Amino acid sequence: MQSDLPRPYWLYALCRRLFVLVVAWPVVLLWLGLTVRHRMRLPRRGPAVIIANHNSHLDLLVLLTLLPLSRLPLLRPVAAADYFFSTALLRFIARWFLGLIPVQRGSARGTNSVTPAGDPLLLCREALARDEILLLFPEGTRGEPEVMSKLKPGLWHLLRDQPAVPVVPVYLQGLGKSMPKGEWIPIPFFVDAYVGRPLPYxxxxxxxxxxxxxxxxxxxxxxxxxxQRRTAE
Incomplete structure (x- = not known):
């Protein structure tokens, strides 16, 4: 099966790891501070899906730091094609440094050549078939700070023909206050990531x-x- 990843693969893998080392880790670990609960529940190999709530521009950076660097090239975040692939520069960053899989949203579907015609989840299905790990935000877009929006059914449709793929939820606490929707400068605010158990289909x-x-x-x-406990201490 042909991969949508840029070539050569070794250069792509190097770019992914350098981005986390130079950008994600300094921001998440030094500027914000991060505590991860039950990190051992995260998948180390695919096929698998990680799902997370979405309140901030920083959500993706935090999630990229959760897996070991050796596993990072397998982690494929799913993102809106009309946002992250709208210009040549964004497409370059999205593909080489973030490993994003483009998916069309709503009325924008079918208007961007970076996604295949027909099945909007085709690239996601192919990634799972290659034993990669998808990263999805089932709310579909950033919501209000620290508030969960209604979940979209895309994940359910994706798993209909592969129900055995494990789905691991991650709840991010604090990022909605650090860098909510509409803000571009992060405010130092301690972040917690809570990893749940795999969910059955x-x-x-x-x-x-x-x-x-x-x-x-x-x-x-x-x-x-x-x-509450931290505040009381």
Whole structure:
């Protein structure tokens, strides 16, 4: 199966690791500070899907630091083609440094040549077939600070023909206050990442989406409790 990754692969892998070393780690670990709960639950090999809530421009940077550098080239974030692939410079950064998989959103579908015609999730399916790890934001776009939006059904559609693929939820606490939607300068604010257990697939779309929402709610409650304890100390 032909890969959508840039070639040569060794240069692509080097660019991905350098981006995390030079950009993501300094911002996340030095400027913000990050604590990860149950990191061992994260997948180290594919096929697998990591899903996370989405409140900030910094969400992707934090998630890129969660896996070891050796596994990083396997991690393929899924992003809006009309935003991250709109110019030549953005396409270069998206492909070589972030490893993004473009997906068309709503009315923009079919208007950008970086995505295949027909199945909007084709590149995602091919990535899973190559044993890569997808990174998805099931809300579809950045929401209000520290508030979960309604989950989109894209993940359910993606897994219909491969239901055995593990889906690992990650709840990010604090990024909505550090760099919310509409802001471009990060404010130092301690960040927690809570990794949940893999979630089973269900043929019932509504039930499956509710399971995802319930899992995020439980992780959010754990995050709120920890913040209260930290404040009281």
């Amino acid at each position: 269900s043929d019932d779309k509504a039930a499956y989406l509710q399971t995802l929402a319930n899992c995020f709610a439980i992780l959010a409650t754990k995050g709120a409790t920890r913040i």
